Amino acid sequence: MGKYIARRVMQMVIVILGITIISFTIMHLAPGDPVDLLAGRTATPEQRAHIKHLYGLDKPIIIQYFAWISKVAQGDFGHSYISGRPVLTMILERLPATLILNFWAMIIIYLLAIPIGMLSALRQYSWFDYIATTVAFLVRAMPAFWFALLLVYFVGMRVEGIEIAGMSTYGINWGVQSFWTVFKDRLSYIVLPLTVLAFGGMSGITRFMRASMLDVIHQDYIRTARAKGLPEKKVITNHALRNALLPIVTLIGFELPILFGGAVIIETIFSWPGLGLLAVTAIFQRDYMVVMAFNIMGAVMTVIGMFIADMLYLVVDPRIKYD
């Protein structure tokens, strides 16, 4: 097992290194000289040369890569070409909004999807199962932004007290107004984006839980539990559910990148001031430093997430032997 973990770590390092190389290459293929962006139109050739030298853009590409990668490793993603501010600061500013939205979405998804998937499996081919699987199938084909706009039109524009843009009302802050006033204010903004995210994310987890449960209830040990006369409720909660939940636990690893960047389009629709909105703005402004930071952080989080998922699998299922 130690050997397996060591090999997995090695693979992870290689993949992360590859990701930085791909990112760096993409950045260099980008049209437009960054010097143009930094110096502006009125710069004299001397000023341009100075800027080029200052940013190390006059050095060979390999040197540039190593200079860049050693900075990135220290969390320095450079400065935005547009605002001149450190990219990391810009990202950290926007992180809380995105985390709040995706965290609550994830909680709702798991709280609803696990019981629904379980019930679907226990009552396979019942009307409940039929409706649950059909809805999950429909959601999978639905463009999330279309669903979001439908919600805005039919709910946001008609129901008093539900907001369709932003995250909070200016001047209503924690600690200033009473808890309930602030809570109600925040809730009125988060309701719609949260609904879209939860609805979209549920279909996958429901299907997964249903499959996992179906797999478990046909196992021999469930038959044994029933045969020895355990009440059905106990068979389900103590024997079936606990085993069916194991594969779900490993999904937590895959949620890491989703927490970070799972809502790009939804954030732009609801003007949610998070990372997604920042990313889209950066792309429109061709602010490559910001864009590349997003790509790298997202990719590294996916790699780490997959690693966590694999490790959780080891912990959760002792039958698995790796060489």
Add this chain to the structure above:
Amino acid sequence: MIKLEEKKLNLQLEETFAQMVWRRFKRHRLAVISLVFLIFITLVAILAPFISPYDYEKTNTEHTLEAPSAQFWFGTDRIGRDLFSRVVWGSRISLSVGFVAAAVSVMVGTTIGSLAGYFGGIVDDILMRFTEMVMSFPVIFLLLTIIAIVERSVFNIMMVIGLTAWPGLARLVRGQFLSLREMDYVEAARALGATHKRIVFRHMLLNCMAPIIVNATLGVGAAILAESGLSFLGLGIINPPSWGTVLNSGRAHLRFAPWIMMIPGALIFLTVLAFNYIGDGLRDALDPHLKR
């Protein structure tokens, strides 16, 4: 009477693979309905110049933001363009992006997956690490980044979507190849001195066609969704418009002209749904373990 029975039996014995698949596919009613729907949409896309009553670019300032009527079936947009014509032309872009991007993704995924699975060892290691790298980039960021860099043409959008969608299939094909490689008939072919090319194409690839075909079908739907997402963010194809582009143009007029966004959105939804149902139907029809 007996002869007829015999004939019937013979017919059944002579059923080709395609006939069997079709017979089993027909049982999935929603998949058949989906197929009819898609044939209809495809015909609309092909015949777009004859179907659309107006020029999709022609503005008409006397009729702006009009609701659907007998004159303008799907209404008009802010600068008075006929939305029915725009949606009809949009089906061309949306469908062709879907088909081409899925084809690109299937070709790349199958090639990389089969090479890795067939040769194993160092080839497998290198190709799979590369696959993991591509897989690790959050698809939406990667798409947006490349779109920001390359010129925004229909061809480039097809390529970008196709080239970011293949890792799942590559892993699937690799897994199939790893197990097929150990099969007796593959070993027999090798013992008979068959070339790599013959073993891969005649024996192994043919035996994992089922998951590849299903993946390709679902891939078309996924590519249409991806394209509409890009267009929705304003990074897609503008002229001629795709369904996502038309939908995006309705965002600012949601309150007073919701039909601009609703109709193309519904079409994207139904089309992707149709591809998913067909994929589902094909999965059942192609599965050799389900003997019915």
